[in-house]
Amino acid sequence: MTALQTKITTYPPLPTADITALERLILTKVLDSAVTEDGLKLYTDTGPMNPVAVTRRELSQAVNRSDASIGSLLRDFLERDVLRISAEIGLDPETVIFIDLGEFPWQFIVQDILTRLSTACEFVVIQWISDRSQRPDSFGASVSLITENGIFHTTSHDLLADFRRRDRVLAGETSNAHNANPTPLAEIDDDSVIVPRKIVIIHPQMGVYLGHCLGLGFWTLLDPAGQSEAVVFDSVADARAHIASWENENRPDDYGFHEVAATGRYATIPMLIEAGLSHLLGTMAGTSPDLTGSS
16 A cells, blocks of 8 residues: 545635634644634645544643633534543543544534634635555545535546536537537537546444445444445445345444445545545545455
8 A cells, every 4th residue: 555645725714813722722633734914724734634632631721711602513512422521530631532523524613613703704625635656546636615604515526527528518519510410519418528426335433334245344444454445336225225235234324325436336545535535534544545345
Protein backbone atom coordinates (compact mmCIF):
# COMPACT_ATOMS: atom_id res chain seq x y z
CA MET A 1 0.00 0.00 0.00
CA THR A 2 1.10 3.57 -0.70
CA ALA A 3 0.11 6.61 1.32
CA LEU A 4 -2.63 8.84 -0.02
CA GLN A 5 -2.01 12.56 -0.02
CA THR A 6 -5.11 14.44 1.07
CA LYS A 7 -5.14 18.23 1.11
CA ILE A 8 -8.00 20.44 2.23
CA THR A 9 -8.24 24.20 1.99
CA THR A 10 -11.16 26.31 3.17
CA TYR A 11 -12.28 29.93 2.97
CA PRO A 12 -13.18 32.38 4.33
CA PRO A 13 -11.86 32.18 7.91
CA LEU A 14 -14.57 31.67 10.54
CA PRO A 15 -15.19 34.68 12.84
CA THR A 16 -13.61 33.71 16.16
CA ALA A 17 -16.22 35.65 18.16
CA ASP A 18 -18.93 33.31 16.90
CA ILE A 19 -17.13 30.06 17.70
CA THR A 20 -17.57 28.48 21.12
CA ALA A 21 -14.50 27.17 22.93
CA LEU A 22 -15.79 23.61 22.53
CA GLU A 23 -16.28 24.03 18.76
CA ARG A 24 -12.84 25.54 18.41
CA LEU A 25 -11.24 22.68 20.35
CA ILE A 26 -12.80 20.00 18.15
CA LEU A 27 -12.29 21.82 14.82
CA THR A 28 -8.60 22.40 15.57
CA LYS A 29 -8.19 18.73 16.47
CA VAL A 30 -9.79 17.60 13.20
CA LEU A 31 -7.89 20.03 10.96
CA ASP A 32 -4.83 22.25 11.13
CA SER A 33 -5.63 25.86 11.89
CA ALA A 34 -4.28 29.38 12.05
CA VAL A 35 -5.72 32.53 13.58
CA THR A 36 -5.64 35.49 11.18
CA GLU A 37 -7.02 39.02 11.34
CA ASP A 38 -10.18 37.71 9.69
CA GLY A 39 -10.72 34.72 11.95
CA LEU A 40 -9.95 31.01 12.26
CA LYS A 41 -8.46 29.51 9.09
CA LEU A 42 -8.91 25.74 8.66
CA TYR A 43 -6.77 23.55 6.37
CA THR A 44 -4.79 20.32 6.25
CA ASP A 45 -2.13 18.62 4.15
CA THR A 46 -2.71 15.22 5.74
CA GLY A 47 -6.50 14.82 5.76
CA PRO A 48 -9.04 15.29 8.57
CA MET A 49 -8.51 13.38 11.82
CA ASN A 50 -11.17 11.02 13.13
CA PRO A 51 -11.48 10.01 15.86
CA VAL A 52 -9.95 12.99 17.62
CA ALA A 53 -8.09 12.69 20.92
CA VAL A 54 -8.56 15.25 23.69
CA THR A 55 -7.59 15.16 27.35
CA ARG A 56 -10.23 15.39 30.05
CA ARG A 57 -8.67 18.71 31.09
CA GLU A 58 -8.93 20.20 27.57
CA LEU A 59 -12.54 19.09 27.23
CA SER A 60 -13.59 20.35 30.66
CA GLN A 61 -11.96 23.74 30.11
CA ALA A 62 -13.59 24.12 26.69
CA VAL A 63 -17.02 23.25 28.09
CA ASN A 64 -16.60 25.70 30.99
CA ARG A 65 -15.51 28.51 28.66
CA SER A 66 -18.42 27.97 26.26
CA ASP A 67 -21.55 30.06 26.79
CA ALA A 68 -24.25 27.56 27.75
CA SER A 69 -26.93 29.96 26.48
CA ILE A 70 -25.63 29.56 22.91
CA GLY A 71 -27.29 26.66 21.17
CA SER A 72 -24.64 24.21 19.97
CA LEU A 73 -25.33 21.03 18.02
CA LEU A 74 -21.82 19.83 18.84
CA ARG A 75 -22.48 20.08 22.57
CA ASP A 76 -25.80 18.28 22.13
CA PHE A 77 -23.99 15.50 20.25
CA LEU A 78 -21.22 15.16 22.84
CA GLU A 79 -23.63 15.17 25.76
CA ARG A 80 -24.96 11.78 24.68
CA ASP A 81 -21.86 10.09 26.01
CA VAL A 82 -18.54 11.98 25.87
CA LEU A 83 -19.32 14.81 28.30
CA ARG A 84 -20.84 12.36 30.77
CA ILE A 85 -17.63 10.32 30.80
CA SER A 86 -15.52 13.47 31.11
CA ALA A 87 -17.50 14.61 34.16
CA GLU A 88 -16.94 11.39 36.10
CA ILE A 89 -15.20 12.01 39.41
CA GLY A 90 -11.80 10.41 39.89
CA LEU A 91 -10.55 10.53 36.31
CA ASP A 92 -7.04 11.89 35.83
CA PRO A 93 -7.21 15.33 34.12
CA GLU A 94 -4.73 14.06 31.51
CA THR A 95 -6.86 11.01 30.68
CA VAL A 96 -7.24 10.89 26.89
CA ILE A 97 -10.77 10.69 25.52
CA PHE A 98 -11.32 9.62 21.90
CA ILE A 99 -14.25 11.31 20.17
CA ASP A 100 -15.68 9.59 17.10
CA LEU A 101 -17.20 12.16 14.74
CA GLY A 102 -18.56 9.53 12.36
CA GLU A 103 -22.14 10.56 13.14
CA PHE A 104 -21.35 14.27 13.40
CA PRO A 105 -18.75 15.31 10.75
CA TRP A 106 -16.82 18.54 11.23
CA GLN A 107 -18.78 20.17 8.40
CA PHE A 108 -21.87 20.05 10.65
CA ILE A 109 -20.00 22.12 13.25
CA VAL A 110 -19.17 24.76 10.62
CA GLN A 111 -22.76 24.93 9.43
CA ASP A 112 -24.02 25.36 12.99
CA ILE A 113 -21.61 28.29 13.43
CA LEU A 114 -22.88 29.89 10.21
CA THR A 115 -26.47 29.78 11.46
CA ARG A 116 -25.47 32.04 14.35
CA LEU A 117 -23.83 34.76 12.23
CA SER A 118 -25.69 38.07 12.03
CA THR A 119 -25.04 38.31 8.29
CA ALA A 120 -25.38 35.62 5.66
CA CYS A 121 -22.11 33.83 4.97
CA GLU A 122 -20.81 30.88 2.97
CA PHE A 123 -17.91 28.54 3.65
CA VAL A 124 -16.05 26.74 0.85
CA VAL A 125 -14.16 23.46 1.26
CA ILE A 126 -11.84 22.22 -1.52
CA GLN A 127 -10.25 18.79 -1.20
CA TRP A 128 -7.61 17.10 -3.35
CA ILE A 129 -6.67 13.42 -3.10
CA SER A 130 -3.80 11.68 -4.88
CA ASP A 131 -1.13 9.03 -4.53
CA ARG A 132 2.11 8.22 -6.28
CA SER A 133 0.63 5.59 -8.58
CA GLN A 134 -1.27 8.27 -10.56
CA ARG A 135 -3.78 5.65 -11.68
CA PRO A 136 -7.04 7.23 -12.92
CA ASP A 137 -8.85 5.91 -9.84
CA SER A 138 -6.21 7.14 -7.40
CA PHE A 139 -6.76 10.89 -7.57
CA GLY A 140 -9.62 13.33 -7.63
CA ALA A 141 -11.02 16.47 -6.10
CA SER A 142 -14.21 17.65 -4.48
CA VAL A 143 -15.75 20.95 -3.47
CA SER A 144 -18.37 21.73 -0.85
CA LEU A 145 -20.37 24.88 -0.22
CA ILE A 146 -21.65 25.22 3.34
CA THR A 147 -24.32 27.81 4.20
CA GLU A 148 -26.90 28.14 6.94
CA ASN A 149 -29.34 26.44 4.56
CA GLY A 150 -27.37 23.29 3.78
CA ILE A 151 -24.18 21.51 2.77
CA PHE A 152 -23.74 21.15 -0.99
CA HIS A 153 -21.11 18.78 -2.38
CA THR A 154 -19.82 17.70 -5.77
CA THR A 155 -16.78 15.82 -7.04
CA SER A 156 -14.43 16.17 -9.97
CA HIS A 157 -16.04 13.04 -11.46
CA ASP A 158 -19.43 14.78 -11.38
CA LEU A 159 -18.04 17.94 -12.97
CA LEU A 160 -16.31 15.98 -15.74
CA ALA A 161 -19.54 14.10 -16.43
CA ASP A 162 -21.34 17.44 -16.77
CA PHE A 163 -18.63 18.78 -19.10
CA ARG A 164 -18.92 15.64 -21.24
CA ARG A 165 -22.69 16.11 -21.49
CA ARG A 166 -22.19 19.67 -22.66
CA ASP A 167 -19.56 18.57 -25.17
CA ARG A 168 -21.93 15.90 -26.52
CA VAL A 169 -24.66 18.48 -26.98
CA LEU A 170 -22.25 20.77 -28.85
CA ALA A 171 -21.12 17.85 -30.99
CA GLY A 172 -24.76 17.17 -31.82
CA GLU A 173 -25.30 20.78 -32.81
CA THR A 174 -22.26 20.67 -35.12
CA SER A 175 -23.40 17.40 -36.65
CA ASN A 176 -26.94 18.68 -37.17
CA ALA A 177 -25.64 21.78 -38.96
CA HIS A 178 -24.33 19.52 -41.75
CA ASN A 179 -27.18 16.99 -41.70
CA ALA A 180 -30.28 17.27 -43.84
CA ASN A 181 -32.18 15.19 -41.25
CA PRO A 182 -30.81 16.44 -37.91
CA THR A 183 -31.34 14.53 -34.69
CA PRO A 184 -33.23 16.56 -32.06
CA LEU A 185 -30.87 17.49 -29.24
CA ALA A 186 -33.38 16.11 -26.75
CA GLU A 187 -32.79 12.65 -28.21
CA ILE A 188 -29.02 12.69 -27.65
CA ASP A 189 -28.14 9.97 -25.15
CA ASP A 190 -26.13 11.68 -22.40
CA ASP A 191 -26.17 8.60 -20.16
CA SER A 192 -23.32 7.05 -22.14
CA VAL A 193 -20.93 9.68 -20.79
CA ILE A 194 -22.16 9.89 -17.18
CA VAL A 195 -19.94 8.33 -14.53
CA PRO A 196 -22.15 5.59 -13.03
CA ARG A 197 -23.58 6.28 -9.59
CA LYS A 198 -23.32 3.21 -7.40
CA ILE A 199 -24.42 2.49 -3.83
CA VAL A 200 -22.30 1.44 -0.84
CA ILE A 201 -23.61 0.22 2.52
CA ILE A 202 -22.57 2.24 5.58
CA HIS A 203 -23.00 1.97 9.34
CA PRO A 204 -22.05 4.62 11.96
CA GLN A 205 -20.12 2.16 14.14
CA MET A 206 -18.79 -0.29 11.55
CA GLY A 207 -18.05 2.13 8.69
CA VAL A 208 -18.27 1.20 5.02
CA TYR A 209 -19.17 -2.37 4.06
CA LEU A 210 -16.30 -3.90 2.08
CA GLY A 211 -17.77 -7.33 1.32
CA HIS A 212 -17.98 -10.77 2.88
CA CYS A 213 -16.36 -14.15 2.58
CA LEU A 214 -17.24 -17.49 4.20
CA GLY A 215 -20.11 -15.88 6.05
CA LEU A 216 -17.97 -13.10 7.56
CA GLY A 217 -18.58 -9.42 6.79
CA PHE A 218 -15.74 -6.92 6.54
CA TRP A 219 -16.03 -3.22 7.42
CA THR A 220 -13.65 -0.28 7.31
CA LEU A 221 -13.90 0.51 11.04
CA LEU A 222 -13.65 -3.11 12.14
CA ASP A 223 -11.12 -5.62 10.80
CA PRO A 224 -10.93 -5.08 7.01
CA ALA A 225 -8.88 -8.31 6.73
CA GLY A 226 -6.82 -6.99 3.85
CA GLN A 227 -9.79 -5.78 1.82
CA SER A 228 -9.08 -2.40 0.25
CA GLU A 229 -12.13 -1.72 -1.92
CA ALA A 230 -15.84 -1.62 -1.13
CA VAL A 231 -18.37 -3.68 -3.01
CA VAL A 232 -20.98 -1.50 -4.74
CA PHE A 233 -24.58 -2.06 -5.77
CA ASP A 234 -26.60 -0.75 -8.68
CA SER A 235 -29.43 0.50 -6.45
CA VAL A 236 -30.51 0.92 -2.84
CA ALA A 237 -33.00 -1.90 -3.42
CA ASP A 238 -30.15 -4.25 -4.39
CA ALA A 239 -28.15 -3.20 -1.31
CA ARG A 240 -31.12 -3.77 0.99
CA ALA A 241 -31.73 -7.18 -0.51
CA HIS A 242 -28.08 -8.06 0.08
CA ILE A 243 -28.37 -7.11 3.76
CA ALA A 244 -31.55 -9.13 4.13
CA SER A 245 -29.69 -12.18 2.82
CA TRP A 246 -27.23 -12.10 5.73
CA GLU A 247 -27.58 -14.41 8.68
CA ASN A 248 -28.68 -13.29 12.19
CA GLU A 249 -31.79 -11.51 10.86
CA ASN A 250 -30.09 -8.23 9.88
CA ARG A 251 -32.55 -5.42 9.19
CA PRO A 252 -31.83 -3.17 6.17
CA ASP A 253 -33.30 -0.21 8.11
CA ASP A 254 -30.37 -0.43 10.55
CA TYR A 255 -27.93 0.55 7.78
CA GLY A 256 -27.35 3.57 5.58
CA PHE A 257 -26.82 3.83 1.83
CA HIS A 258 -24.52 6.32 0.11
CA GLU A 259 -23.93 7.17 -3.55
CA VAL A 260 -20.41 6.96 -5.01
CA ALA A 261 -19.07 7.55 -8.50
CA ALA A 262 -17.68 4.15 -9.43
CA THR A 263 -17.35 1.76 -12.33
CA GLY A 264 -17.27 -2.01 -12.12
CA ARG A 265 -18.06 -3.91 -8.93
CA TYR A 266 -15.96 -1.99 -6.41
CA ALA A 267 -15.27 1.53 -5.15
CA THR A 268 -11.66 2.38 -4.31
CA ILE A 269 -10.60 4.31 -1.22
CA PRO A 270 -10.15 7.58 -3.21
CA MET A 271 -13.68 7.14 -4.61
CA LEU A 272 -15.06 6.71 -1.08
CA ILE A 273 -13.18 9.76 0.19
CA GLU A 274 -14.34 11.82 -2.77
CA ALA A 275 -17.91 10.80 -1.99
CA GLY A 276 -17.53 12.33 1.47
CA LEU A 277 -17.03 9.09 3.43
CA SER A 278 -13.55 9.72 4.85
CA HIS A 279 -14.99 9.87 8.38
CA LEU A 280 -16.05 6.22 8.03
CA LEU A 281 -12.73 4.87 6.74
CA GLY A 282 -10.63 4.97 9.92
CA THR A 283 -6.98 4.15 9.24
CA MET A 284 -7.86 3.12 5.68
CA ALA A 285 -8.32 6.81 4.79
CA GLY A 286 -4.53 7.14 4.71
CA THR A 287 -3.80 4.23 2.41
CA SER A 288 -4.20 3.46 -1.26
CA PRO A 289 -5.72 0.16 -2.40
CA ASP A 290 -3.66 -2.54 -4.01
CA LEU A 291 -6.01 -5.47 -3.43
CA THR A 292 -9.51 -6.35 -4.53
CA GLY A 293 -12.23 -7.11 -2.00
CA SER A 294 -14.67 -9.99 -2.10
CA SER A 295 -18.43 -9.51 -2.27
